Amino acid sequence: MQIQIGDQTFALNVQYSKGKKISLQIDGAGRLNVKAPKGTADEAILNAVQGHSAWIIEKLSSLETAKRVPQPKAYEEEGSFLYLGKEYPLHELIGTGERDAEALKLALKKFYFTSLKKVVAERMPPYQNQLKVKPKSFEIVESRTKWGSCSADKKLTFNYRLAMAPPEVIDYVIVHELCHLLHMNHDRSFWRRLGGIMPDYKDKEEFLARFGGFMTL
Structure with a gap:
C-alpha cells in the first residue's frame, strides 16, 4: 500500500x-x-x-x-538499540543489572553474535534447497569491511552486526554468500543467479550502503 x-x-x-x-x-x-x-x-x-x-x-x-551524524550509544536500561531492523530499549535485549557501560556493551555484542547464529541457521536452509548448495560450515564474526564471505573451501562467515538489520536484509547476505558457492566471482552469472532468487537484491544492497554505518555498537 x-x-x-x-x-x-x-x-x-x-x-x-x-x-x-x-x-x-x-x-x-x-x-x-x-x-x-x-x-x-x-x-x-x-x-x-x-x-x-x-x-x-x-x-x-x-x-x-x-x-x-552518528549518535553516541547510551548504554543504560532505556538506551535504544537495533535488533532485526527495529529499535528496542537495551533492557529488552539483555539483562542490565548493575553492569557498567563497558560490561553492557560486551553483553550486547555477545547477544548479537548468539542471536544472528540462530537467525542464519533458521533462514538459510530454504535458500540452500533453492540453489541446491550446502556450505561446509558457517560462523559469526566481527568485521569492519564485509557483511559476509565465502571461502574456497565452502565456509561462510556473517558479520555479527547483521543482527541489527531487518530479516529480509539478512536473507540477502545469506543468498549472496550461498551464490558464491556456485560462482566465486561477481561475474554476470553470479548476479543472474542471485537475481533469480532475490529479484529486489539491489534494494537490500542500498539499505546496507545507506544504513550500515549506523549498525554499530
Missing part, C-alpha cells in the same frame, strides 16, 4: 492484528509501519496515516539528520 504526502510517495507496511486501533510507527530505516484491526478498509488506513502527515515529515527529516 502506498500513500502520497505532499510531493512524496511512501510505502506502507501494514500488519493486521486483533487490536482495536490503527497505530503508526516509523522505524530506524525510515519505513512506515502500520498496525490495523483485522478487516480495516484501505481507505480508513490511508486516512489515519494522512492525519499524521506533519509528524511523518518531521520524523523522517530527523532520521535523515541523524544519518549524517
Whole structure:
C-alpha cells in the first residue's frame, strides 16, 4: 500500500492484528509501519496515516539528520538499540543489572553474535534447497569491511552486526554468500543467479550502503 504526502510517495507496511486501533510507527530505516484491526478498509488506513502527515515529515527529516551524524550509544536500561531492523530499549535485549557501560556493551555484542547464529541457521536452509548448495560450515564474526564471505573451501562467515538489520536484509547476505558457492566471482552469472532468487537484491544492497554505518555498537 502506498500513500502520497505532499510531493512524496511512501510505502506502507501494514500488519493486521486483533487490536482495536490503527497505530503508526516509523522505524530506524525510515519505513512506515502500520498496525490495523483485522478487516480495516484501505481507505480508513490511508486516512489515519494522512492525519499524521506533519509528524511523518518531521520524523523522517530527523532520521535523515541523524544519518549524517552518528549518535553516541547510551548504554543504560532505556538506551535504544537495533535488533532485526527495529529499535528496542537495551533492557529488552539483555539483562542490565548493575553492569557498567563497558560490561553492557560486551553483553550486547555477545547477544548479537548468539542471536544472528540462530537467525542464519533458521533462514538459510530454504535458500540452500533453492540453489541446491550446502556450505561446509558457517560462523559469526566481527568485521569492519564485509557483511559476509565465502571461502574456497565452502565456509561462510556473517558479520555479527547483521543482527541489527531487518530479516529480509539478512536473507540477502545469506543468498549472496550461498551464490558464491556456485560462482566465486561477481561475474554476470553470479548476479543472474542471485537475481533469480532475490529479484529486489539491489534494494537490500542500498539499505546496507545507506544504513550500515549506523549498525554499530
